[in-house]
Amino acid sequence: MSRTGVSKKPKLTAPVVIIGTLVLLIIAFTASLMLGPVTVPLNELATNPVVTDIRAPRIIIAALVGAALAVSGAIMQTVFHNPLADPGIVGVSSGAAVAAVLAIVTGASFFGQWTVPFAAFVGALVTVAVVYLIASSRAMDGRGADPATLVLVGMAITAFLGAVISSATANAPQDSELRSVTFWLNGDLVSRTWEHVGVAIIPIIVGLILAIGGSRDLNLLLLGDSTAQTSGLNVNRARIILLALAALLTATAVAVSGTITFVGLVVPHLVRIVLGADHRALLPAAAILGATFVIVSDTVARMIFSPIVLQTGVVVAFIGSPIFLYLLLSMRKRRGLGL
Template identity: 90%
Template sequence: MSRTDVPRKLKITAPLTIGSALVLLVVAFALSLMVGPVTVPLADLGTNPVVTEIRAPRIIIAALVGAALAVSGAIMQTVFHNPLADPGIVGVSSGAAVAAVLAIVTGASFFGQWTIPFSAFVGALITVALVYLIANSRAMDGRGADPATLVLVGMAITAFLGAVISAATANAPQDSELRSVTFWLNGDLVSRTWEHVGVAIIPIIVGLILAIGGSRDLNLLLLGESTAQTSGLNVNRARLILLALAALLTATAVAVSGTITFVGLVVPHLVRIILGADHRALLPTAALVGASFVIISDTIARMIFSPIVLQTGVVVAFIGSPIFLYLLLAMRKRRGLGL
């Protein structure tokens, strides 16, 4: 697709696609509020305490987490020029997981019920800073960090932190702590409250707005570093700001939901198939679809084996992994055909 084709395609397909994604989100949100061990009629959604105190905050967290992870994935795939990049590529999820696991295993409680979310958030940000300290060694001479270097450093740190998690889990003093670690690592939205919503909503909403505002920079990065610089973009600064936004979104999501995978991989690819790569439409649509994806997965987790509740992250992986495998094989086939 040429640069002149993008606006024309957006005028035709973007409003319809974004509108459809918004309708899907509203329907998924309403149905998720209604269904459960206790079915609540649509007319009673605003007054039933099961909805207002239990389901609503959980579903809002699911929507925020899905939107944050989807947009983070789209940003990282563009900045790294890597279609397989996702929010874990720079170690954000692993850093959050290590801090949370250590807090669980050691029994830390310096912030009460907020100890684990706070630890996860701090661990994610520290890991991102460490990745940049290592990968940005080239920045000392003004050249900035190579995206491939960032990916490799992130993968190495993720592997190292995974070993730390395994060691901490193996030495958990009590079985109850081991169970808590397992649930957190697989992503769980059980017992989310309005306080969790209060923690997540401002960073994620602000991060989403700023990310969508950076659509022009992302579109220029798609054209290549040389073309982007010729167009007046400070590539190094733009890359740093965009990755910082992705880190903020992912760290906040992981802090309130645990580790949920595949959202940042699958959703951006699905949206690109329909809209193409223009981030003016890609990012808002990915946010809406990501929110719906996690809400639907969470509803399935609550309902499929009721009264047994699966973890949301497990259901997301069950749904996301075959979709991603299909997309990967389809991309390889298209390349083999020269399409």
């Protein structure tokens, strides 16, 4: 049994799972390009302006955000030794969002188009540092903080940061800024453009590559601090680097999509159930499945009540929250049975 509460024994081989998830991603991506108020035939996808100017950048952002949040969640669950760790649940997404909102409201532009992502990264990094310190103080023996404790800490941090966002919203000098703040709170992909793709693609791709490159360190952390140290791993340095990568991925995702929760919680668990806990396969599969999950959710958001468009974050929450409750109840049941 792994530290995240899921058996390490894979049920399917990594190539089969990764190829299968890639096929699902391609199908979801293509279907999302075709579907909408105006259906675009497959042979016109490369030339139709509805696709090239409106749908394509939005769907690419959905894929990048899903991959980033799924991998970030997988990293946090391992570093905290906690199956309920997730950028949204522990407050890291809120930390990124509040910093981005403050940058919008104050009109900060010291890094040009990179100002909001940079502010979001700083907010995510500070929040993840606070959560890490609390988790460390609760678990000096390396077993990780109690899952309920981490959830409560996340709720407290999210409530505090929500108050900051409310204050910033109430004092926004212009209506356009108020609309931008509302975007961060709801997690939406409306009006995503190629400029947003340009902002997000490099940090997320680099973050994903570095995270997958850290798979060995994550596998060692699964075994506990003592075992990891005897294997030659500098545990503290590895944790800091991995959490910084998680903060980078979360911050960039929040910067272009607002706060979308549950992706980092649900997707890694689904992959572990099928594939096992080896991060060399877990992280790539989680990235692909996370991208597919958000693309499908965004397509449902656009189509289910057409012409009324739901926010992507709302659809993700509709799907993710029941799974989250199931995970909580199943953990409680295992503890009651002494498992």
